[in-house]
Amino acid sequence: MTNAPKVDWAAYGGQAGTPNMNQRPTDSDAALVERVRAGQTDCFEELVRRYQGPLTRVARSRLGRVDWAEDVVQETFMAAYKSCGSYDPRYNFRTWLWTILLNQCRGHYQRRLRRARIEPAPAGADGVSLDEAVETGDTSPLGKLLAKERAATLESVLRQLSTVQADALRLRFFGGLKFHEIAATMQCSLNTAKSRVRCGLERMALLLEDAGAQDQSSGAARQEH
Amino acid sequence: MNCDQVFDVLTRGPFPTGTACDTPVEAHLRVCPECRRLADALRPALELFQEAISPEESRDLPGYWCSVGAERTQPLVSYAREMEPKRAKLRPMQPVGQSRGFSALSAWGLAAALALGVTLGSLVSTRWSLDGYSTVPPINDSHVVVRPDDDQPRFTPTERKLLAGMHTAACTRHQPSQAPRYTVGQQQVLGTADLDNLACCTECHNANSDSVSSYATVAVSQSCRICHKDQATLSFD
Numbered sequence: 070m071t072n073a074p075k076v077d078w079a080a081y082g083g084q085a086g087t088p089n090m091n092q093r094p095t096d097s098d099a100a101l102v103e104r105v106r107a108g109q110t111d112c113f114e115e116l117v118r119r120y121q122g123p124l125t126r127v128a129r130s131r132l133g134r135v136d137w138a139e140d141v142v143q144e145t146f147m148a149a150y151k152s153c154g155s156y157d158p159r160y161n162f163r164t165w166l167w168t169i170l171l172n173q174c175r176g177h178y179q180r181r182l183r184r185a186r187i188e189p190a191p192a193g194a195d196g197v198s199l200d201e202a203v204e205t206g207d208t209s210p211l212g213k214l215l216a217k218e219r220a221a222t223l224e225s226v227l228r229q230l231s232t233v234q235a236d237a238l239r240l241r242f243f244g245g246l247k248f249h250e251i252a253a254t255m256q257c258s259l260n261t262a263k264s265r266v267r268c269g270l271e272r273m274a275l276l277l278e279d280a281g282a283q284d285q286s287s288g289a290a291r292q293e294h
Numbered sequence: 295m296n297c298d299q300v301f302d303v304l305t306r307g308p309f310p311t312g313t314a315c316d317t318p319v320e321a322h323l324r325v326c327p328e329c330r331r332l333a334d335a336l337r338p339a340l341e342l343f344q345e346a347i348s349p350e351e352s353r354d355l356p357g358y359w360c361s362v363g364a365e366r367t368q369p370l371v372s373y374a375r376e377m378e379p380k381r382a383k384l385r386p387m388q389p390v391g392q393s394r395g396f397s398a399l400s401a402w403g404l405a406a407a408l409a410l411g412v413t414l415g416s417l418v419s420t421r422w423s424l425d426g427y428s429t430v431p432p433i434n435d436s437h438v439v440v441r442p443d444d445d446q447p448r449f450t451p452t453e454r455k456l457l458a459g460m461h462t463a464a465c466t467r468h469q470p471s472q473a474p475r476y477t478v479g480q481q482q483v484l485g486t487a488d489l490d491n492l493a494c495c496t497e498c499h500n501a502n503s504d505s506v507s508s509y510a511t512v513a514v515s516q517s518c519r520i521c522h523k524d525q526a527t528l529s530f531d
Contacts (some may be wrong), residue, residue: 219342219345223346226342238343267301273338274335
């Protein structure tokens with residue numbers, strides 16, 4: 070299922086679950102990175118804690134598989150950790166991390182494509198699909214079913230958008246990025262970032278409307294039968 | 295709060311939040327039909343995103359807590375206008391009556407403006423109407439000139455210049471001083487050559503006709519006055 074080993078961040082100097090007493094939770098990303106560069110490697114744990122959730126959500130939506138998303142997020146943190154020495158503190162750490170994630174997602178997708186051409190996936194190697202991994206506050210079977218359906222609809226609609234529009238939407242809604250951060254991450258202008266979000270949402274609205282109309286017509290056809 | 299900030303709020307998290315923070319956004323949506331239309335159109339997509347995120351996950355996501363980001367450097371409306379044709383395809387999800395209300399209002403406004411223009415035109419033309427002549431007012435004496443014995447108001451050279459200056463670009467190609475002076479009789483039929491010399495109105499209207507009656511010329515001139523209504527409302531007392 071997953072090829073990349075799970076990273077134990079305690080091995081980098083931090084102790085999982087026990088916050089470093091020298092590190093205040095309100096420390097900025099830049100301050101934490103500066104400490105990591107100065108040798109306080111346990112500070113990186115706090116950065117992982119801050120960004121793991123949003124990064125995983127975006128990667129999960131981008132790749133369509135939870136296990137792949139976890140791999141990519143780990144690779145992203147590894148790459149960020151290794152590159153901490155070369156990180157220029159004048160730039161925003163947040164957008165730097167998101168740029169790494171998008172690059173990792175692209176690389177992962179291309180690697181998967183190449184691998185799929187060479188060796189077909191073995192039986193039962195489907196991994197955890199996105200639908201199965203839907204987390205919802207509603208624990209009732211109906212609630213879970215509805216959440217699963219909504220997640221499937223969202224992923225289906227996002228796949229019909231252009232890659233840049235879908236990525237901009239994922240960064241905005243799953244990553245919680247501001248428009249200027251989306252622009253920096255996607256290396257485009259602020260106006261382009263806003264336009265991608267807006268046009269993506271408009272296209273989604275049209276696709277959802279079409280899907281709703283199709284559902285209604287198929288429902289009517291079933292009633293006639 | 296401006297359109298840019300409202301778009302930021304709408305795409306930042308669930309809205310309305312049910313707090314007092316919603317008031318400025320809602321106030322803007324009430325007065326800005328463009329943002330209201332956009333908010334209604336985007337609502338299904340936004341809801342789908344918000345429903346796809348579990349409450350646990352949404353904790354580490356930003357929301358709208360009365361603070362609007364200071365990230366705007368370019369107004370959203372600048373590219374919103376570029377997107378107008380695309381947005382026109384979207385079916386607005388606001389109540390139908392409201393949408394129709396706006397278009398009906400616009401139509402009524404247009405009709406009222408037209409009616410006002412025609413009324414003012416007819417008032418001025420009535421004031422200047424002559425026996426045996428059309429109701430064409432001597433707005434520009436290069437077109438139609440009245441008989442010298444009529445008690446038609448005479449324009450001074452300054453007034454003529456003023457009138458010429460107020461013409462549209464198409465009309466100012468022929469300067470009043472250079473244009474021939476015509477007297478149009480009631481039943482007179484103008485030939486093509488004469489029409490060619492009629493500087494303004496008939497150059498565009500009935501340009502391909504061999505001959506146009508004075509009535510037609512009058513009608514054309516009157517229709518031109520609807521566009522040139524600023525002139526019609528002028529008074530030279």
